[in-house]
Amino acid sequence: MDGRRTESRGELVRPYAVTRGRTEPQQDITLEAVLSASATAAAESRFAGHDKHRIATICEGRAQSLAEIAAYTRMPLGVTRVLVADMVAEGLLTLHTAAPTMGFVERMNLLGRVLSGLREL
Amino acid sequence: MDFANYDPARASREIISAKIVVAGGFGVGKTTLVGAISEITPLTTEAIMTAAGVGIDDPSKVPGKETTTVAMDFGRITMAQDLILYLFGTPGQTRFWFMWDEIIRGAVGAAVLVDTRRITDAFAPLDYFENRKLPYVVALNRFDGAPNYELAEVREALAIPADVPLVLTDARSRDSVKQVLVTVVEHAMSRLQAEHNRGYPTPVG
Numbered sequence: 001m002d003g004r005r006t007e008s009r010g011e012l013v014r015p016y017a018v019t020r021g022r023t024e025p026q027q028d029i030t031l032e033a034v035l036s037a038s039a040t041a042a043a044e045s046r047f048a049g050h051d052k053h054r055i056a057t058i059c060e061g062r063a064q065s066l067a068e069i070a071a072y073t074r075m076p077l078g079v080t081r082v083l084v085a086d087m088v089a090e091g092l093l094t095l096h097t098a099a100p101t102m103g104f105v106e107r108m109n110l111l112g113r114v115l116s117g118l119r120e121l
Numbered sequence: 122m123d124f125a126n127y128d129p130a131r132a133s134r135e136i137i138s139a140k141i142v143v144a145g146g147f148g149v150g151k152t153t154l155v156g157a158i159s160e161i162t163p164l165t166t167e168a169i170m171t172a173a174g175v176g177i178d179d180p181s182k183v184p185g186k187e188t189t190t191v192a193m194d195f196g197r198i199t200m201a202q203d204l205i206l207y208l209f210g211t212p213g214q215t216r217f218w219f220m221w222d223e224i225i226r227g228a229v230g231a232a233v234l235v236d237t238r239r240i241t242d243a244f245a246p247l248d249y250f251e252n253r254k255l256p257y258v259v260a261l262n263r264f265d266g267a268p269n270y271e272l273a274e275v276r277e278a279l280a281i282p283a284d285v286p287l288v289l290t291d292a293r294s295r296d297s298v299k300q301v302l303v304t305v306v307e308h309a310m311s312r313l314q315a316e317h318n319r320g321y322p323t324p325v326g
Contacts, residue, residue, distance in 0.1 A: 031209065034136050065207060067195050077169075096138065111310045114139050117200030118198075118302050118306065121158070121295075
């Protein structure tokens with residue numbers, strides 16, 4: 001790594017070291033998909049390693065998107081996605097639903113709710 | 122209720138999240154727009170790319186496999202206990218097109234922000250959306266001292282299709298930004314309704 005790197009985090013940790021080199025998540029998680037951790041899961045995550053514990057703490061009792069988790073932990077998106085997918089598989093995080101992309105009624109209902117939500121702002 | 126054991130994450134219903142994409146050229150005001158309406162100060166998330174595999178501007182400057190960081194800014198609006206809307210800004214540099222595909226995946230719709238002082242910067246983002254199925258609207262961001270074009274002139278200059286809404290906005294104003302987002306969602310609804318009437322539902326993203 002030389003000075004041409006545009007990485008702004010100022011850390012010299014190889015990005016995927018925390019995932020032990022894995023770059024493919026166990027399941028695909030979109031940027032805006034939200035995750036939450038129960039108090040029990042957050043406590044259990046102490047034994048899952050520093051990074052996972054940090055993520056569980058961020059999501060304890062409040063829904064946070066994959067993008068928010070990546071921003072708060074200052075980890076690159078791809079790395080965060082691998083860790084978060086692992087945590088969902090391990091039962092440390094609950095993955096909530098992203099907006100439906102199929103089904104007329106489902107999509108129309110969601111758009112209607114977003115529209116009234118915006119108008120109420 | 123026993124509050125000592127109350128666990129909101131477990132008690133809450135399934136939470137749905139939706140996203141609207143804010144696109145446009147570099148420095149057009151995307152982060153300003155997101156910040157005007159987001160309940161949190163816009164956050165930045167970074168994706169690390171291997172520069173060798175990217176459509177870089179000048180490959181000779183990248184001799185080996187090096188990494189480059191693509192940043193995207195985003196904001197959040199919690200609409201209800203079970204509904205969160207996220208606003209994602211696209212990276213400004215056009216060499217990061219591949220990231221746009223990831224950002225628009227599953228989105229409700231998009232707003233393409235245009236700066237009338239640098240109107241040609243809008244060609245690339247508009248081309249991108251013309252070739253995607255995602256519903257989008259075009260919003261002219263009014264900068265102080267910018268040429269005061271008529272909307273019809275801008276529509277013609279940028280060859281914006283007649284069925285794509287074109288609105289004026291001030292990215293610093295919460296009310297104005299709210300109106301842009303309302304237009305995006307209304308447009309997405311009418312597109313969805315039209316597709317449904319024709320009997321050809323198209324998945325988004």
